[in-house]
Amino acid sequence: MPTQRWLPFIAAVFVTSLIVANIIAVKIVSLGPFILSSAILIFPVSYIFGDILTEVYGYARARRVIWIGFACNLLAVAVIWLSIELPPAPFWRLGPLDSPQSSQQAY
Template sequence: MSSPRHAQHSSWFLLIVALFVTCLLVSNVTAVKLVMVSGLVLPAAVVIFPISYIIGDVLTEVYGFARARQVIWLGFLCNLLAVAAFAVGGALPPAPFWEGQEAYQQILGSAPRILAASFMAYLAGELVNAYVLARLKVMTGGRMLWLRTIGSTLVGQLIDSAIFIGIAFAGVMPVEALVAAAVTQWLVKSAFEAVATPVTYAVVAFLKRMEGLDVYDGDTRFSPLPLG
C-alpha cells in the first residue's frame, strides 16, 4: 500500500536521510583506523558503517526502492563533496605555527585508489541491497521481514566487501589475504545486521504507522540511476 504522502518529504523521512548520510560520512573518516577485535583486524568504521545498511533497509521497506535509490545517490554526492573539501583543505598551505599537516593528510587525505574502491563498493553494495530487499518483499507478500533484511545484507555486503578489498588492495596483499579480509568484513557486518534485527523491526513498524506507508515495488523500474 502507498499513499499520496509518499510524494512528500516528511520530517521522519528527512531524519532517516540525515542519519544515513551522517553514518556514511563518519564511517569514511573512522575507517582509517585499524582495530583488533577478538583477534580480527578491522577498520574502526565497522562500528557505524553497518548502520547505514540497516537504515537503507528501513528506507526500502517503508518508502520503496525508488526513494532508497535517491538517498543512496545523495549519500554518494555528499561523500564526494566531503572528500573534495578534505583534499582542498590539505592542499592549502598550513600556518607556520601549525604542526598538524602530516596528521591531517594521514587521516583525511586518502589515496585515489582507496577512494575509487570505496565509492564503487558503496554504490554497488547499497543498490544491490535495496534491490534484493524490494524483490523479496514482493515475493514474500511483505512477510518475514527478518529474511528480507538479513538476506539483502548478506548479498549487498558481500558485493561491497569484495569490490572494496579487491580494488583497494589487489597486488598489495596476497590473494589468500585478500579473500580472508573480504570474508571477515562481510561476516562481521552481516552479523551486525542480524543482531540489530529487533531494532529494525521496531523502527519499520513505527515509521509505517507514522507515515501511513508500506510500499511494494511490484511495478518499479529497477534502474541503478534515479532517472525517469
C-alpha cells in the first residue's frame, strides 16, 4: 500500500491544473510559428498528475480524484457565470465591446 502522504498534494495539483487549463483555454497564443490555446502550457500537468494518481494509488482512487476535479470544475464554472451575471458597480464603466456577449463576435 503506497503512503498517503503525497495524495493530497498530487490531487490538489491535478485539480488546480485542470481548472486553470479550462479557464485559460480561451486565450489563443502564438508560440513561434504555432497558433495554440494557452491551455497547452498547463493541461499536460493535469494529465501527468492524473497518471501518477493511477499508477501509485490505483484506478479507484484516481477515478475518485478525477470526479472531485470534475465537481470542482462545475463549481468554478457556476461561480464565474454568476459573477458575470451580477450587475456591475455604478463606477464600473465598460465600453460596448467589453461585455461577455461581444466575445462571441470572434467566432
